[in-house]
Amino acid sequence: MAGKEEYPLSERKTGIHQEEESVGLLKEEHREHGNDSEDDDLVDWEIPHKSPPRLSPSWNWFKVLVIAVPVAWLIGFVAHTFLIPLKSEMHETAQLRAEQDYILDSSWAFGAQPVTREYYWIIAEHQLNPDGVYRPMTLINATFPGPLIECNEGDEIVVHVRNEATNATSIHWHGLYQNGTNFMDGTVGVTQCPIAPGHSFTYRFNVTGQSGTYWYHSHMAMQASDGVVGPIVIHARDGERTTLQKVPYEEDRVVLVSDHYYDLSSSLLQKYLEPGNENEEPVPQAAVINGRGKRNCSDLPDRNCSSSGISNALFDLSPKHNTRLRFINVGAFAEFQIQLDEHEVQLTEVDGVDVHPQSIHRLNINPAQRYSIIVTPPTDNKGLYWMRARMVTHCFAYEEPELQEEVRAIIRYNAQTPLTSPPQSKDFPETIELECKDLNTTTLTPVLPIRAPSNPSDTIYLRSSFQTHDWRLSRGYLNDSSYRANLSHPTLSSFTSGVQHRSKPHLYSLSMPHGINSYLFKPSTSLVYQTIGIQTLDILLQNLDDGNHPFHLHGHSFFVLAQGHGYPPELEHLRNSLDLANPLRRDTASLEAFGWMLIRFVADNPGVWAFHCHVGWHNEAGLAMQFLERSEVLARSAVPADVEALCRVEGREKGKPPDDEVWVGSWD
């Protein structure tokens, strides 16, 4: 942001990245605390040793007891203290996350000294039936959705990822600035190579200069849609509940909403990218709230479905106090319209930015966006209410016979109320949303005001479209570029290593003030806009197709200056009409069908940052580009050895989307 301090990359702590602690670490832990060694101990102690002939049998038993009892107690103690927590974090059988896991700690120490928060994640495949229907999923520690990362601004986050899945993976920390740690952004093809199956990688970064609601997800092909998603909450150091949030609340919870497909994303992606398929995105069969939904199995005779133990998400809210609900759309495609029946709620946060409260009935949320609302218990409290999350089906490409467009959760104000009969609450009379576009944010103003800088150094005009070219392949384009991730040579390390090797085109590109770098990157598949020094950039996006595109810029929060339908006004005229005093800042904003949007950001964060549509299908079809920012700082830095090492591991491309070449020569 404008006020953000520069973090010179050349001075960052590279030592910690060389600890190389990731590979094999978990295996060691298992060996140390695992069942094998425990069993060995038991065997050693329980096999009766040869009886010394001088002792009577009863003395012998007494001796065994004297030794065995304390030893058994010791083993029990060790197992209870170390083994059981380890096992409960790493379930072998997949399960749904317990509802209380997404309730934020009521005794949280907001002012605590910065700490390191360390997590051990195993990514593996499982069968699970979140709404009744069994499907193959890729999960973190066998639980859906992923664990909550809750921290204070200033903390260090360390996540040891061990990939035990069939496909390669990577984790992106959506909305986090990663100032000085661009190589921890987790974006395959941009900042790292994927983590190959059977391998590990440790993400390590500081959370500075931001607070609020964020999330993480796999950034390898469409893997996020198979279950690799979870929430991040960063607490502000000062005044989170007094200054930043203007409506008081006592309780604080996370609510993930997501479209839900019954088939693996890899097979859906293959079909989506096939010749002749004109951007017909796969339509989800259902939706889930915090990983939960409820299908009637008799409606789905062709699916392996069991409703045993399946229920809607349940939110036990305080009947006395306000509750903050932090909504995150972690889905691949669908926009949601969310409501709590008969409740008027206050909207108070947009993508990590606290805003002055605004009353709403229904909340529209596009993929990757976050909104907090404050819920006040109704005065004439009925006890039970529906929370409804409807997918805006208007934007779906075809009729999906198995589709259930609405998922519900239960709001309960008295935990003693039995759930024997469903809530009787009423829907709002207003008509439901028919268009896919962002909630009107023009009246939302950030609590911490920042004036958008005037006079941008450049305006990047981007036409977003879907075009069909050779072999009837329909792909997403920004101008004439359709992005293809290079999983073996990510942009970041190819730039820094080129400069280190004094490659002429690399050095030459450092003399450009700003612009598309076509010396080093082929714009047809890798549109890279490069800057030197701190620049203010405008992006004027125009949508030439009928789809809605929630565009996300990594490593930044941008100013949403203007948006509309049809053609944008003439630029000079548009510029003169802007209100720069305190526009909304966010990291994901939607470009509506046949509409336009003007965003502005300060390119002050050294690194390579993806800018892409967060509809997973569109991103994989090529609707993405990159910003190579502060190239003079990057030129003096190197990518840590453990990040580089990922690019030498066999199997790193497993699970990548199909290359266009597979269809060359195909007439079907």
Ligand SMILES: [Cu+2]
């Ligand atoms: Cu899109």
